[in-house]
Amino acid sequence: MRTGLIDHDVEFPPFEHLHLYEDLRGAFLNISYSNVKPVTLREFRRSLPGDLELDWTDPDGLPNLRRLIARRHAVAENHVLVTSGATEAYFLVNAALLRAGDRVVVDAPIYSPLRDSPRGFGAKVVSVPRDCRDGWTLDADAWARASRPRARAFVFANLNNPTSSALRRRELREIADLASDRGAYVVVDETFREMARDPPPSVATFGPHGIALSTVTKLYGLGALRVGWVVAHPDVLEPLRGIKDYTTVAGSSLAQILATWAIRRHASFARRARGIVDRNRRLVAEHLDRMPGIHGEVPASGTMFFPHSDVPVDRLARRLLQTYRTVIAPGRFFGMDDHFRIGLGGDTEELRRGLRSLRRALADLKGARAPPRTPRRSPRRARPR
Numbered sequence: 001m002r003t004g005l006i007d008h009d010v011e012f013p014p015f016e017h018l019h020l021y022e023d024l025r026g027a028f029l030n031i032s033y034s035n036v037k038p039v040t041l042r043e044f045r046r047s048l049p050g051d052l053e054l055d056w057t058d059p060d061g062l063p064n065l066r067r068l069i070a071r072r073h074a075v076a077e078n079h080v081l082v083t084s085g086a087t088e089a090y091f092l093v094n095a096a097l098l099r100a101g102d103r104v105v106v107d108a109p110i111y112s113p114l115r116d117s118p119r120g121f122g123a124k125v126v127s128v129p130r131d132c133r134d135g136w137t138l139d140a141d142a143w144a145r146a147s148r149p150r151a152r153a154f155v156f157a158n159l160n161n162p163t164s165s166a167l168r169r170r171e172l173r174e175i176a177d178l179a180s181d182r183g184a185y186v187v188v189d190e191t192f193r194e195m196a197r198d199p200p201p202s203v204a205t206f207g208p209h210g211i212a213l214s215t216v217t218k219l220y221g222l223g224a225l226r227v228g229w230v231v232a233h234p235d236v237l238e239p240l241r242g243i244k245d246y247t248t249v250a251g252s253s254l255a256q257i258l259a260t261w262a263i264r265r266h267a268s269f270a271r272r273a274r275g276i277v278d279r280n281r282r283l284v285a286e287h288l289d290r291m292p293g294i295h296g297e298v299p300a301s302g303t304m305f306f307p308h309s310d311v312p313v314d315r316l317a318r319r320l321l322q323t324y325r326t327v328i329a330p331g332r333f334f335g336m337d338d339h340f341r342i343g344l345g346g347d348t349e350e351l352r353r354g355l356r357s358l359r360r361a362l363a364d365l366k367g368a369r370a371p372p373r374t375p376r377r378s379p380r381r382a383r384p385r
Helices: 016-022 063-073 085-097 112-120 140-146 169-182 234-244 253-264 266-288 313-324 348-365
Strands: 080-083 103-108 124-129 151-157 185-189 210-215 228-231 340-343
Touching (some): 063 080, 063 210, 080 234, 085 228, 085 234, 112 124, 140 169, 169 185, 313 340
Parallel strands (some): 103 151, 151 185
Antiparallel strands (some): 080 228, 210 228
């Protein structure tokens, strides 16, 4: 198996979405995050032993953690490599498998690093847009056309970020068969897969060309741990290990112990996450009826809603920020300028205030009389995705 060779000037596109949040320390309300409300250490109902050695850990990840991850993806333990978050996982995949000039076909809309990281390695990225008027369905014929000439990788998020749409077994099978015909890989960010009511299977179960990425950041509400993983055939993982020697080598043993505790209690964390999201989903649906100019069906699963706006989204985002100190994620980050992302996994009262701000900003821009503003509160910050 070949490994990626960087034979061009490395130049990664700016990660604008990430830096939007860094630059908005004064914004008190952010209703765009994709994560579930963070978990506290107290909620583990466990304490760390005082004689715990904070020493080196296995570069592949703690064995118990890898076994649990393997079980979640229905594969053998030697198919798992633990990384410092899903972002490192995807970086390693691209660094190991891509060469300058390779063709990479990417779902759209999509979380920007999934589109832009291959560009940093010199790949030619081709986006295949979904039809928002048809429930964000996948067009298999468009993917077949985009894969010519020979594609090196097909890239998805399942559930999709930002739409929360799912790739089901039949669609995964079609893409896996297409990839096999083209000699390509199917790389799927499965960070949100288990937020589905009926979770689709992991792409890692569809043969040696399937590569899954995930993390404890979202469903588990444990972003501070920075624990992610790649699930793939051992032959695919081998070159990733060599590159990981030059990134993080091995992750934090302490973070991996906490991640192991969480995954052992997966059912409890999943119930918690779905309870939060179901409550917030109903809230958004209620407010949507009072927002002329905002269109879309609140998804039945997932932590994100990606509605269309009749009002120019950049104007709407500026009005929200400058007048109501409220943040949404403009759709241009994901490849669709006339949409924006709302998170469904955060604190319900904060979301309620943010939706009120959104209604007022829409009324302002449409020339209607805006209701009174919500009192200001202290800023909150979190890492986006």
